[in-house]
Each structure stands twice: as structure tokens, then as C-alpha cells.
Amino acid sequence: MTHMHVAGAIHADVASPAPVWLTRPDDVNELTTKLWSSNTKREEDGVISIAGVRVTDLAEQVGTPVYVLDEDDFRTRARTWREAFAGWTVYYASKAFISTVVARWLAEEGLSVDVASLGELTVALRGGVDPARIAHHGNNKSDAELRVSLTSGVGRIVVDSSDEITRLERLCAELGVTAKVMVRVTTGVEAHTHEYIATAHEDQKFGFSIGGGQALVALFRCQNSPHLDLVGVHSHIGSQIFDTNGFEVAARRTLKLFAQFREATGQELPELDLGGGFGIAYTKEDTPSSAADLAAGLREIVRHECAGYGLNVPRLSIEPGRALIGPAGTALYRVGTVKPVELGSGFSRRYLSVDGGMSDNIRPALYAAEYSAALANRVSDAEPVISRVVGVHCEGGDILVRNEFLPGDTGVGDLLAVPASGAYSRAMASNYNHTPRPPVVAVNHGRITTILRRETLDDLLALDAGLEKSES
Numbered sequence: 001m002t003h004m005h006v007a008g009a010i011h012a013d014v015a016s017p018a019p020v021w022l023t024r025p026d027d028v029n030e031l032t033t034k035l036w037s038s039n040t041k042r043e044e045d046g047v048i049s050i051a052g053v054r055v056t057d058l059a060e061q062v063g064t065p066v067y068v069l070d071e072d073d074f075r076t077r078a079r080t081w082r083e084a085f086a087g088w089t090v091y092y093a094s095k096a097f098i099s100t101v102v103a104r105w106l107a108e109e110g111l112s113v114d115v116a117s118l119g120e121l122t123v124a125l126r127g128g129v130d131p132a133r134i135a136h137h138g139n140n141k142s143d144a145e146l147r148v149s150l151t152s153g154v155g156r157i158v159v160d161s162s163d164e165i166t167r168l169e170r171l172c173a174e175l176g177v178t179a180k181v182m183v184r185v186t187t188g189v190e191a192h193t194h195e196y197i198a199t200a201h202e203d204q205k206f207g208f209s210i211g212g213g214q215a216l217v218a219l220f221r222c223q224n225s226p227h228l229d230l231v232g233v234h235s236h237i238g239s240q241i242f243d244t245n246g247f248e249v250a251a252r253r254t255l256k257l258f259a260q261f262r263e264a265t266g267q268e269l270p271e272l273d274l275g276g277g278f279g280i281a282y283t284k285e286d287t288p289s290s291a292a293d294l295a296a297g298l299r300e301i302v303r304h305e306c307a308g309y310g311l312n313v314p315r316l317s318i319e320p321g322r323a324l325i326g327p328a329g330t331a332l333y334r335v336g337t338v339k340p341v342e343l344g345s346g347f348s349r350r351y352l353s354v355d356g357g358m359s360d361n362i363r364p365a366l367y368a369a370e371y372s373a374a375l376a377n378r379v380s381d382a383e384p385v386i387s388r389v390v391g392v393h394c395e396g397g398d399i400l401v402r403n404e405f406l407p408g409d410t411g412v413g414d415l416l417a418v419p420a421s422g423a424y425s426r427a428m429a430s431n432y433n434h435t436p437r438p439p440v441v442a443v444n445h446g447r448i449t450t451i452l453r454r455e456t457l458d459d460l461l462a463l464d465a466g467l468e469k470s471e472s
């Protein structure tokens with residue numbers, strides 16, 4: 001992830017070890033603008049508010065932990081991306097987070113939606129997304145899933161394997177329909193991100209390899225199928241990427257494939273999807289590109305490559321997930337214990353245990369992802385101290401924020417806010433240790449709306465078949 005290369009390095013000038021990239025803030029109460037949703041600020045009395053809702057009121061009304069979505073921030077970001085990429089189709093990657101309310105916002109803001117499971121597809125449809133504006137992904141889509149996709153009129157099915165093409169042809173024949181398909185290709189790009197979220201190097205499960213020749217074969221096969229309508233190629237190189245070079249190389253390689261396809265068939269492929277993966281700021285160190293800069297860069301590359309091959313510029317699309325919902329979300333936790341841990345050589349680390357953990361945000365444990373945090377219910381004059389925010393689970397790796405300067409008097413009962421938490425946190429949440437998953441609330445103009453309620457122990461016990469039997 002972003003700072004993995006320096007995670008072990010330490011400052012010697014502070015009482016606790018801090019990674020070299022983490023600088024001591026002049027004002028520990030200040031909210032670094034790029035990290036927080038656009039309607040987040042500190043009120044005069046020091047309490048953080050999001051879209052006019054004070055986090056102290058929020059915690060009182062809905063409890064903690066809670067994920068807070070700044071509706072206006074999300075909608076504005078969705079519009080900004082749609083406008084920056086005018087003329088392209090912008091699919092929101094729903095895996096980052098989806099609920100029927102978010103699906104409705106997307107439909108209202110004129111975005112399309114990418115789904116990667118029957119669950120995401122169902123939520124998008126139930127949320128009112130036009131099926132024609134849905135792209136269906138997955139490296140092992142089931143018959144049941146493809147059937148729903150075909151019968152509901154999903155706009156694009158992105159095929160990922162020969163077995164899937166066979167399955168899809170059989171289902172299309174059975175249902176008497178034709179599927180519009182894109183072929184997911186592997187461009188061989190080594191994206192600069194964590195290994196687990198890079199998806200275009202050769203040794204991973206997604207797509208047909210361009211370098212190995214399988215991509216061209218898959219294109220021919222779809223082109224010649226009476227059941228499939230081949231519309232183009234899909235490339236996705238990975239996630240949380242800052243270095244735009246990877247997108248450029250992917251665009252070059254896919255357009256070379258377009259040229260090869262035309263040479264072999266005399267026909268041009270009409271569409272190219274360049275996927276998602278645009279990085280966001282989780283810490284002050286991160287410097288994401290703006291939608292406008294990304295759009296200008298990608299437009300120019302595509303134009304240049306198409307001109308070089310004498311191709312018409314295809315209809316283009318992208319699939320940002322994190323870049324739209326990540327910065328709009330804030331996680332709110334309450335501190336339950338504070339523990340100074342002696343590390344030897346005069347160092348100590350302050351562990352702040354909060355009421356959530358790896359069950360609501362697995363990203364630090366899974367990708368060594370870095371986050372930031374701020375004391376949210378008040379300001380403090382105390383010296384900033386390097387702190388580690390940890391959860392309630394039975395794992396040493398149950399870390400939410402590995403290193404952050406927080407006021408030295410942060411204590412039991414205080415609220416901590418973790419910005420940039422809208423993507424892949426609640427969406428990847430689990431019930432580890434039989435923990436009910438936190439709610440997601442939308443805030444706007446001082447109003448709180450629950451869009452996903454808090455799970456309860458009763459919800460979890462309702463799944464317990466043994467209990468059902470003994471009580472019936």
C-alpha cells in the first residue's frame with residue numbers, strides 16, 4: 001500500500017517511534033483538507049461536524065462505531081468525474097460500497113454502475129439503476145447470476161474466461177437473448193500498489209492475456225458467436241494507484257490489440273473501458289490526481305495511440321469506485337482503553353483501543369493500508385503523541401490506524417474520526433468474533449439518514465440453525 005516501503009523506519013526525536021513520512025503536526029487539531037469530506041469542519045467549540053451534524057450528536061443518536069457518508073460530497077464528486085470525463089461513460093464500481101440509497105444517488109447524478117456479484121447487481125437494480133447502464137464483472141459468474149443479468153437486460157457483461165463464454169452462450173441460447181459483451185484483458189502492467197490489489201500483471205486470476213495471445217482468441221470467439229454481441233475490451237490494472245504511467249501503458253497495449261483485431265477481421269471494436277483504480281489521500285503524504293487531470297491525460301493517450309494506428313477513437317469508459325466514495329466517508333469510533341506500551345530504548349507507544357476494528361475495516365490488516373485519525377469531540381492543547389488506534393478483536397494485527405499524532409490527553413470516552421473511510425471498509429466488513437457490523441448513515445444539511453442500519457446480535461443469532469432447532 002501507499003507507505004509500505006517505509007513502514008519500519010522510525011524518527012529518533014520523539015518519545016515514540018513514528019514512520020519517517022509522518023511529520024509532527026504544528027496544530028494537532030487542524031483537519032488537513034484533502035483528507036476529509038468537503039463538508040467536514042471543526043465547530044467553534046472544537047467538535048467536528050460533517051454536513052452540519054456534530055459527531056457528538058451523531059454518536060449519541062446512532063452509537064459508535066458508525067460510518068458517516070457526506071451525501072453532498074459524494075454527489076459533487078460523482079458530478080465532477082462525470083463532467084471531467086464528458087463523452088465517456090463513468091461506471092461507479094459498486095464493490096467500494098453500495099446500498100439502494102447510494103444506487104439512487106448514482107442514478108440521479110447520471111452515472112452508470114459496475115457490479116461484480118449477484119448481490120451488487122440486485123442492490124443496483126433495486127436502487128433504480130437502469131439495467132442498460134450496468135456492467136457485470138466477475139471471474140467466476142454463476143449460472144444464477146448470469147441469468148439475472150441476461151433477463152434484466154444488463155448493458156455489458158465483461159467476460160473473463162473461456163469457460164464463462166461457453167456458459168454465457170448456453171444461457172443465451174436457452175433464454176433466447178443476445179448478450180453485449182466486453183472481453184477483460186490482462187495488459188501485463190505492474191501497477192504500483194499492493195500486490196493483492198494489482199490486477200494486470202500476468203500471474204493473477206483476472207482476464208485474458210494480451211501478451212500470451214489469449215485476448216485476441218477470446219475476441220475472435222465472441223465476434224463469431226451467434227449469441228454474443230462483442231462491443232469491446234475492458235482493462236483494469238489495479239486499485240489505489242497514483243502513478244498514471246500504468247494507465248497509459250494499459251491504454252497503449254489495449255489499443256494495439258484493437259489494431260490487431262482490425263487487421264485480422266477488417267472491423268473496429270467500438271468500445272474501450274480503462275477500468276478504475278484511481279488513488280485517494282488516506283494520509284497527508286498521498287497526492288492523488290484530480291479527475292480533470294486524469295481525464296486530460298487519458299484522452300490524450302487514447303487520441304495519440306488511435307491516430308498512430310489509424311483507428312477511430314472508440315467509445316470510452318472508466319470505473320472509479322474508491323475515488324468517488326472513499327473521501328466522502330468517515331468512520332467514527334469511541335475510545336475504550338488507553339495503554340502505553342514500553343518498547344525499550346526509551347521508546348513507548350500509546351495504544352488507543354476503540355469500539356470497532358478489523359471487522360469493520362480489514363484494509364490495514366490485509367494491505368498494510370495507512371489511515372489518519374483525529375480527536376473528534378473536542379480540541380486539545382496537549383502535546384501530540386504518536387498513537388496506534390486498534391480494535392476489539394483477538395488479533396495483534398487488529399489495527400485501524402498504525403501511526404498517528406493525536407493529543408497526548410486523548411482518553412477513554414473520546415471520539416476518534418477516521419477520514420477517507422467510505423470505500424472498501426463497510427463493504428468488506430465481517431462478523432469476526434460475532435461482531436455485528438456498523439451502520440452507514442448519510443448526513444446532509446444537518447440531517448442524519450440511516451442508509452444501512454446497524455446489525456444486531458439478533459441478526460446474527462437468526463442465522464444460527466442450532467438455536468432455531470433447540471427453541472422450536
Ligand SMILES: Cc1ncc(COP(=O)(O)O)c(C=O)c1O
Nearest residue numbers: 093236239276277319320321322
Ligand atoms: C474491474 C474493476 N473495476 C473497477 C474497480 C474499482 O477500483 P477503484 O475503487 O480502485 O477505483 C475495481 C477494483 O479494483 C475492479 O476490479
Ligand SMILES: N[C@@H](CCCC[NH3+])C(=O)O
Nearest residue numbers: 095197239240363423424
Ligand atoms: N479492496 C481493495 C481494492 C480492490 C478492489 C477490487 N478490485 C481495497 O480495499 O483497497
